Amino acid sequence: MLSLLARPAQAQTRISGNITEASSRLPIPGATVQVQRTKRGVVSGPTGEFLIEAERTDTLLFRALGYKTLQMPLRGTALSQLVVQIKLQRDSVQLGEVQVTADRPDRAVINRALRNIKRPKPPVVSGVKRPPKPKPLFAVDSAAPKKPVPTIASPVSLLYDQFSREGKQRRKMEEIEAAERAEKARQARAKYNKAFKDNRGYDR
Numbered sequence: 001m002l003s004l005l006a007r008p009a010q011a012q013t014r015i016s017g018n019i020t021e022a023s024s025r026l027p028i029p030g031a032t033v034q035v036q037r038t039k040r041g042v043v044s045g046p047t048g049e050f051l052i053e054a055e056r057t058d059t060l061l062f063r064a065l066g067y068k069t070l071q072m073p074l075r076g077t078a079l080s081q082l083v084v085q086i087k088l089q090r091d092s093v094q095l096g097e098v099q100v101t102a103d104r105p106d107r108a109v110i111n112r113a114l115r116n117i118k119r120p121k122p123p124v125v126s127g128v129k130r131p132p133k134p135k136p137l138f139a140v141d142s143a144a145p146k147k148p149v150p151t152i153a154s155p156v157s158l159l160y161d162q163f164s165r166e167g168k169q170r171r172k173m174e175e176i177e178a179a180e181r182a183e184k185a186r187q188a189r190a191k192y193n194k195a196f197k198d199n200r201g202y203d204r
Contacts, residue, residue, distance in 0.1 A: 011055050012053050012054070012055060012056075013055070013077060013080060013082055014052075014053050014081045014082070015051070015052050015053070015054060015081075015082045015083075015084060016049070016050065016082075016083055016084075017049070017050065017084040017086060018048045018050075018086070019031045019033075019044045019050060019062060019086045019088060020048055020085070020086070020087055021067075021087070021088060021090070022087040022089050023090065027046070027048030027049075028044065028064050028088060029045060030065075031050075031062060031063065031067075031088070032062070032063045032064070033061070034063070035052070035054045035059075035061075036060070036071075038058075055074075056074050056077050056078070057076050058073075059072065059073040059074070060072045062088060067091055068088065068089045068090075070088055072086070
């Protein structure tokens with residue numbers, strides 16, 4: 001029973017070391033060291049140092065942004081502690097060919113592209129009613145509300161015309177219109193009287 005308990009402990013290997021760049025030998029902080037089988041891993045420190053435990057048949061994966069992934073199989077090593085120096089190669093990314101020209105596109109091409117832009121439609125919300133449009137204060141075909149015709153049989157219309165808001169507005173409009181007509185008549189008389197030396201009789 002004691003031999004069975006000790007067997008898993010003997011199968012573990014402690015791997016430590018540093019991760020550096022292959023060309024400049026500078027440390028790579030923040031690189032990941034992961035056991036491929038269990039996906040368990042650690043991150044290298046500021047000087048590229050790391051420490052991880054794995055079984056002797058596992059494979060370690062070393063990754064860093066901008067570098068190629070490096071695999072290191074332990075291959076059933078009998079060592080309980082292993083110190084390694086990991087050197088990662090730069091990963092070059094080949095970009096596509098880019099042509100830079102000084103010619104501007106034709107204005108017709110730009111306008112056609114702007115017209116072809118699809119504008120998103122507003123979302124349709126079901127069950128929501130739009131508020132009614134506001135009604136104008138006065139009717140469209142007149143400057144003031146229509147005057148109710150007061151009759152003996154309907155004295156309410158006379159009271160409505162005297163004290164209602166619409167009646168007051170209508171009377172105000174009638175006063176403004178009367179003042180405008182009087183001003184137009186005065187200007188017409190003044191224009192006509194310019195042709196006469198003594199126009200006092202006409203003014204009266």
